């Protein structure tokens with residue numbers, strides 16, 4: 430609220446490889462982003478993009494994404510909070526936390542069976558709306574897995590639209 434959605438956006442290899450798919454989002458939301466080029470780019474170059482079935486995948490190496498906090502962004506938000514509501518003048522930040530938001534080019538999730546890998550159904554790419562939509566998304570994923578009539582039209586969430 431006190432940042433109007435400001436987000437750190439450390440550049441990685443994928444920004445170069447598939448960033449063009451996000452151009453319309455970039456135009457609409459550029460003012461929220463704080464892009465940077467640094468350690469994240471170099472670290473990302475070392476992440477495997479393909480692996481054999483018996484190899485340890487990146488998903489086993491990194492079970493939980495736990496990015497470092499950007500204290501200056503939080504401090505900025507805190508200053509805005511104090512300026513807007515004087516009651517917070519004597520407040521202090523007790524704990525800080527940062528997370529990663531996965532975003533698809535159209536901001537809709539992918540909830541679909543993956544034809545190339547029979548038996549695999551994915552529900553991902555919630556684009557910062559996975560709490561709110563979680564229950565319905567889970568129901569749709571369950572319907573697809575069990576072969577039941579989907580509760581909603583699943584076509585906006587097809588994997589092959591991207």
Ligand SMILES: Cc1cc2nc3c(=O)[nH]c(=O)nc-3n(C[C@H](O)[C@H](O)[C@H](O)COP(=O)(O)OP(=O)(O)OC[C@H]3O[C@@H](n4cnc5c(N)ncnc54)[C@H](O)[C@@H]3O)c2cc1C
Pocket residue numbers: 488489491492493527528529530552553554555556557558559560561562
């Ligand atoms: C800062 C921030 C603010 C957000 N604000 C909102 C909001 O206001 N409203 C909203 O609707 N959404 C919000 N979201 C988005 C929401 O948090 C996500 O969309 C949602 O949590 C995604 O749910 P998920 O189940 O797909 O993934 P996750 O919640 O990431 O769950 C994946 C789980 O899988 C586990 N896992 C990973 N790899 C493995 C493995 N190899 N083996 C076993 N387990 C594994 C992880 O530990 C994790 O528990 C926000 C996200 C962030 C980061």
